Amino acid sequence: MLSLPRGRILDLTIPHVMGILNVTPDSFSDGGQHNEVDSAVKRALTMLEQGATIIDIGGESTRPGASDVLEQEELARVIPVIKALRKQSDCVISIDTSKAAVMTAAVHAGADIINDVRALQEPGALQAAVAADIPVCLMHMKGQPRSMQTAPHYDDVTSQVCEFLEHRANQCIEAGIKPEHIMIDPGFGFGKSLQHNYQLLAQLDKLQNLGYPILTGLSRKSMFGQLLNRPADERLSASLAGALICLQKGAVILRVHDVQQTVDVVRVHEATCNPLQTQPAV
Ligand code: 7PJ
DSSP states (O other), rough: EOOOOGGEEETSSSEEEEEEEEEEOOTOOOSOOHHHHHHHHHHHHHHTTTSSSEEEEEEEEETTTOOOOOOOHHHHHHHHHHHHHHHHHHOOOEEOOOHHHHHHHHHHHTEEEEEEETTTTTTTHHHHHHHHHSOOOEEOOOTTTTTTTTSSSSSHHHHHHHHHHHHHHHHHHHHHHGGGGGEOHHHHHHOHHHHHHHHHTTTGGGGGGGGOOOEEEEEEEEEHHHHTTTGGGGGGGHHHHHHHHHHHHTTEEESOOOOHHHHHHHHHHHHHSSSGGGGOOO
C-alpha cells in the first residue's frame, strides 16, 4: 500500500496505469493559458475514464537532446493544470519534475507523487521531497538528456542500475524519506543503447530484490522505434508487448501514453494471475 496525502492509498498489490500528460506548450505561448489548461484537464479526465489511476504531469521535455526549461516556465506550465485537475478529480496526481521549486509548488497545488528522472539529485530536490512527505519515484539516468545517448557504456547495465537505485534509495532514507514512500524505475531510454534497454527489460525482475515497487516507462520509446524502424505514432503494439513483459517481471506501475489499450493488457495479465477470481466486465 502506498499512502498518499489526505488519507488516500494506492493498492500496489495490483498493477496501475499512469497516464502521461505532457504540458509542453507550442512556441507561441508560455503555458498556463485557459484553452491549454482546459484541454490538458480534458485529456487527463479521458485517461481516468479509460482506467488510468495516476496522471503524471510534466512540463520539462527530457527526451534525448532536449534543452533545459527555466523554472518559471515549468511552473507556469504545470501548476495551473494541477490546480484545475485537482478541482475536478480526486485522482492520484504525479508531478514529473527534477526542480525543487516545482515539486514544492506542485504538492501545494494538489500533487500526490513526485516522479523525478534525476532521482532527487538536483539542488534542493531531496529536501523538498522530504518536506512534502509524499511518495517519490527514483529513476536511473546516465548523464543528462542533452547528451545521454552519445555512446553510453556499462560493464553490466542491470547490476549498475540496481546499484545506483539501491544507493540512491539509501541516501533518500538517510535524508528522511520514508522507505514505504520509495518507488524505483530503471529509466528505459535514459543513457542506454538499444542493447542496454533490452538487457534491462530481460532482467527487470532483478530490481525486485531491492524491495521497492517498480515503475516502468517505455511507452513509444526509441527502443521500439530503432528495433522496428517506426515513428512514435506507430509504436503502440510494441509498447503493449513491452508493457506485458514489464508486468510479468514485476512492474506495478506502467507509465504510458495509450491508457485504454494498456489497461486491457493489465486486465489480461491479472486474469491470468488470478484465473479463479476472474469475472466478465460489466
Ligand atoms: C520516464 C519518465 C520514465 C519515469 C519520462 C518519455 C520521456 N518518468 N519521464 N520513467 N520517461 N518515472 O516519456 O519518452 O521512463 S519522459
